[in-house]
Amino acid sequence: xxEVTVPGPHGEVPAYLAVPAGTGPWPGVVVVHEIFxxxxxxxxxxxxxxxxxxxxxxxxxxxxxxxxxxxxxxxxQLKSGKGSMHDEIDAARSWLVDRVDCTxxxxxxxxxxxxxxxxxxxxxxxxxxxxxxxxxxDDVAAVLQGGCPLVGSFGGSDRSLRGKDLVLDAALTxxxxxxxxxxxxxxxxxxxxxxxxxxxxxVLGAVLNAGYDADAAEDSWNRILAFFGRHxxxx
Numbered sequence: 001x002x003e004v005t006v007p008g009p010h011g012e013v014p015a016y017l018a019v020p021a022g023t024g025p026w027p028g029v030v031v032v033h034e035i036f037x038x039x040x041x042x043x044x045x046x047x048x049x050x051x052x053x054x055x056x057x058x059x060x061x062x063x064x065x066x067x068x069x070x071x072x073x074x075x076x077q078l079k080s081g082k083g084s085m086h087d088e089i090d091a092a093r094s095w096l097v098d099r100v101d102c103t104x105x106x107x108x109x110x111x112x113x114x115x116x117x118x119x120x121x122x123x124x125x126x127x128x129x130x131x132x133x134x135x136x137x138d139d140v141a142a143v144l145q146g147g148c149p150l151v152g153s154f155g156g157s158d159r160s161l162r163g164k165d166l167v168l169d170a171a172l173t174x175x176x177x178x179x180x181x182x183x184x185x186x187x188x189x190x191x192x193x194x195x196x197x198x199x200x201x202x203v204l205g206a207v208l209n210a211g212y213d214a215d216a217a218e219d220s221w222n223r224i225l226a227f228f229g230r231h232x233x234x235x
Contacts, residue, residue, distance in 0.1 A: 006059060008091040010084045015059040015092065016043050018050035024101030027127075027232035028055045030092045032114030034193060035071050037062035041194050045109075052225055053233065055102050059092045061085045061117075078116045078135055081143070089121050105232045109224065110134055111193055115152075119168075122147035128231035130224050133189050136164040141171040149178040151227040153220040155187035157209050180227055184216035192217040 038060035049056035062070035077083035110118030115134020172179040189210035
């Protein structure tokens with residue numbers, strides 16, 4: 001729909017905004033991209049949210065440097081739990097809430113590295129979170145204290161996250177946080193994303209057993225939209 005800029009604590013952040021048809025206000029969703037940055041696949045995901053009645057904003061967290069430097073920064077910030085990318089996700093949420101066509105209920109969804117960022121954002125004012133094959137920290141129960149309801153999707157053939165789905169599910173159960181965590185045995189990493197002509201993904205795909213899986217992706221979409229509907233739309 002629209003390329004916009006979002007004011008953040010470290011300067012303006014370029015972003016993609018997808019707006020539903022009709023008149024609002026609508027609940028919002030912050031869409032956090034994979035390690036590759038804001039691309040057509042993430043725009044497609046934002047548009048799908050808009051078609052389901054969400055004001056969807058996808059900030060480009062890789063705007064401040066080269067592909068390599070942003071990738072390195074993302075991994076560092078995921079490990080530390082702080083930094084400009086976290087701040088810019090929070091700024092995206094605030095920007096949506098401040099719009100007259102957005103309600104005060106905003107969710108966050110992320111994929112791969114973005115899934116890790118979405119998980120870490122769950123206690124920071126969001127009404128629901130969706131973590132899709134994102135990194136799970138060792139101290140996840142401490143990280144998610146006070147967190148929002150969470151829906152998570154993982155690939156059983158994902159070599160990079162073996163057993164992490166069980167760790168996340170156990171932590172959420174321990175904390176009493178409403179959740180839906182599901183693993184698709186046949187799917188690998190990045191099974192909801194559709195990458196085209198990306199040589200870097202081709203290399204990573206071979207290492208991580210990554211690639212689009214239509215059946216797992218569609219089932220995940222159904223679960224995510226139902227979960228977000230309960231926690232974002234109902235109010």
